[in-house]
Amino acid sequence: MSEGARSGPRPWGLRHLTGYGPGATVNLPYCGVELDPVTQTTRYRDADGRIVTMGDHAKTAPATNTMEATGGSDGRDPGQGGAPDHRPVTKTDED
Amino acid sequence: MSTHSYGTGPCRPVLVCAPLGDRSADAVIEALGRREVPVARIDPGVDFPLGSTLSACFDPGRGMTGVLETTSRRVLLDAVRAVYHRQATDYGPAFTHLSDQDALFAVAQARHGLGGVLAALPCLHVNHPHAATAASYKPVGLAAALRVGLSVPPTLITSDPEAARAFAKRHGPIVYKVLRTVRYRDPDDRPLTVWTTAVDPDDIDDAVAGTAHLFQARVDAVADLRVTFVGGRMFVARIDSGLLDWRSDYDRHRYDVVDLPEPVAAAVTRYMRDQRLCYGALDLAVTSSGEHLFYECNPLGRYGWIEAATGMPISAAIADLLRNGSPP
Numbered sequence: 096m097s098e099g100a101r102s103g104p105r106p107w108g109l110r111h112l113t114g115y116g117p118g119a120t121v122n123l124p125y126c127g128v129e130l131d132p133v134t135q136t137t138r139y140r141d142a143d144g145r146i147v148t149m150g151d152h153a154k155t156a157p158a159t160n161t162m163e164a165t166g167g168s169d170g171r172d173p174g175q176g177g178a179p180d181h182r183p184v185t186k187t188d189e190d
Numbered sequence: 191m192s193t194h195s196y197g198t199g200p201c202r203p204v205l206v207c208a209p210l211g212d213r214s215a216d217a218v219i220e221a222l223g224r225r226e227v228p229v230a231r232i233d234p235g236v237d238f239p240l241g242s243t244l245s246a247c248f249d250p251g252r253g254m255t256g257v258l259e260t261t262s263r264r265v266l267l268d269a270v271r272a273v274y275h276r277q278a279t280d281y282g283p284a285f286t287h288l289s290d291q292d293a294l295f296a297v298a299q300a301r302h303g304l305g306g307v308l309a310a311l312p313c314l315h316v317n318h319p320h321a322a323t324a325a326s327y328k329p330v331g332l333a334a335a336l337r338v339g340l341s342v343p344p345t346l347i348t349s350d351p352e353a354a355r356a357f358a359k360r361h362g363p364i365v366y367k368v369l370r371t372v373r374y375r376d377p378d379d380r381p382l383t384v385w386t387t388a389v390d391p392d393d394i395d396d397a398v399a400g401t402a403h404l405f406q407a408r409v410d411a412v413a414d415l416r417v418t419f420v421g422g423r424m425f426v427a428r429i430d431s432g433l434l435d436w437r438s439d440y441d442r443h444r445y446d447v448v449d450l451p452e453p454v455a456a457a458v459t460r461y462m463r464d465q466r467l468c469y470g471a472l473d474l475a476v477t478s479s480g481e482h483l484f485y486e487c488n489p490l491g492r493y494g495w496i497e498a499a500t501g502m503p504i505s506a507a508i509a510d511l512l513r514n515g516s517p518p
Contacts, residue, residue, distance in 0.1 A: 106400035111366060112374060112382040116439065128210040132262035134223060135206065135231040136216045149213070 124149075202269050203228040204512045205258075207308065208276035209236065214494045214505065215276040221509035227271070230263035235279035238304050246307045254310055267307070272314040272512040275322065277490055281305065314468070314515050316421075316508065321466040322489040328369050328404065331465070331486050338460035340484040343475075344407040351398040354405055358391040361407040365389060365434065369404050386435035408434075409483055411475035417450065418493045418504050419462055419470045421511035425493075425502040426450055428476070445499045454482045461487065468511065 125139035125147045139147040204227055208215035219229050232242055237260065246256035246267060256267045281301045285293040309319055317325075324330055328347075335342050346357040347369070358364050366387045374382045389405065414436050418425040429436050430444040450458065454474075461484075462470055471491025475483045497504045 104397040104400040106403070107395065107397035108366060108368060108384060108401070108403055110397070111384045111387045113385065114376075114380060114382060130210060130231065130262065134219065135229045135262070136219050137210045137212070139211075 201228055202271035202515075203230050203263070203265055204272050204274060205229075205265060205270050205308075205311075206231045206274045206276065207234055207278040208274070209233045209279050212276055214492060215274070217494065217505040218274060218276070218508050218512070221505050222512060225509060225513050227509075227513045230258075230260060230265045232258070232260050233279050234300070234304050234308065235281040236283050238284060238300055240284060244304050244307060253312070254307070256307070258307075267311060270311050270313050271515045272316065273308060273311055274316050274508070274512055275319050314512070316469050316511060317467050317489050325465040325467055325470075325487065325489045326370075328367075328486055332484075334461055334464050335484040338457050338464055340454075340457045340461060341481060342484050343409050346405045347402055348405070349399050349402055351394055351396050354394045354398050354403065355391060357405055358389065358394060362391060363388065363408040364391075364405050365408050367404045367406060369402060385438045388434060409475045410477050411483075412478050413476045415448070415450075415472075415474040415476060415482070416496055417458060417470075417472040417474060418491070418496065418502070419458065419467070419472060419487075420504060420507040421468045422459065423507050424450060424455060424458065425496075425500075425504050425507070427496050427500050427502070440495070443499070445496070447500050447502060451482065465489075469508065 124141070126142045127140045127144075129138050129140070131138045137149075139149055141147050204222055206215055206219060206229055208231065210233065215231070219231065222229050232238070234242075238244065242258065242260045244256070244258050246254055248254055252268075254267060258265045258267060281297045282293070284300065285296045288296055305319070309315075315321075325334075332342055332345055344357075344361045346353065348354055348357075366384075366389050368384045371383065376382055388408065414429040414431070416427045416429060418427075426448050428446045428448045430446075431439070431442045433439060433442060436443060449455075458472060461472075462468065465487070467487070467489050470487045470489050471493060472487040473485040475485065477483065493504045496502065
């Protein structure tokens with residue numbers, strides 16, 4: 096098929112886009128992540144390079160919260176997105 | 191830094207494919223540690239090939255053998271006890287130094303090379319990535335649900351505005367749901383989403399022809415259920431929120447741990463077997479007449495928040511499943 100211009104309506108579903116609402120975006124208390132070579136868990140560091148204790152799994156964000164990293168994402172993007180980018184981290188559940 | 195090397199026997203490791211910062215992966219890894227099960231972690235889309243090396247051989251009589259080596263672990267492929275696939279980063283970020291065409295090539299080779307070897311590991315996968323991908327399509331899930339005897343609200347997937355109007359007339363009130371959550375950002379870079387939305391039939395117009403849309407009869411629900419299925423165990427939370435889409439405001443949730451009626455639990459088990467899943471986050475509705483309706487099953491659904499809110503030991507159950515290396 097040729098690469099001629101396509102036309103068609105903007106999808107109806109896009110009219111229902113909305114923000115996540117207040118409280119859905121949380122500032123993560125760390126700037127960088129690295130692998131703990133002994134435990135294989137994540138080690139978190141703040142802006143000054145100090146190790147941050149994340150506490151209980153219980154503080155995990157809900158299914159559809161967005162999570163914006165405070166200091167960039169060091170290029171890692173844990174979501175399901177395609178193209179890599181260096182914008183703040185956003186996590187969305189697959190519903 | 192020392193490299194731990196794992197062979198066969200009781201030291202058989204669980205391979206965890208997850209991004210750094212995934213709290214659920216961390217919780218499961220900690221639980222495996224308490225069970226003295228060795229773990230090797232990799233995020234293939236990020237860590238390969240710069241932070242890891244793969245060699246897999248295929249020989250008559252021996253099948254697939256080889257080594258996956260990360261910066262801190264050396265794993266014999268035929269020794270892997272189980273693989274935990276926890277929302278690993280899609281292939282791509284490891285090749286941003288290449289031109290577009292070169293990156294396309296490298297990404298495809300990595301996905302089919304490392305990703306293919308991981309998929310071919312003859313052990314328990316929670317979940318197998320191919321099964322998870324297939325089951326993540328809502329039409330696949332709805333068809334499977336009907337096949338195993340779960341009740342599903344009347345649903346239409348269409349690009350035909352006339353069909354949408356006719357559906358609204360027959361089954362109204364109706365709601366709109368996305369077929370797939372995508373990342374969307376407004377001009378100020380704020381993330382946007384689409385919740386389950388009530389549809390006014392007068393708003394249905396030719397824009398429905400712009401792509402595929404999913405419409406569903408609005409369920410007369412008195413509560414929602416989140417069923418977290420782990421290798422045959424079901425952790426069921428009733429969510430009272432008064433919301434059309436409970437994801438839109440977690441502050442309004444009240445949770446109660448409940449049991450599924452036996453016939454519904456049996457159908458859920460059949461669904462998971464049909465879809466070749468041993469983990470899933472299922473969303474159901476309970477109607478005023480007590481009927482249970484299936485919305486969807488997310489094979490990658492997060493569970494940390496519901497474990498926290500209810501105390502249901504889901505991380506431990508996943509760790510037990512991985513330790514045993516086979517579904518119970």
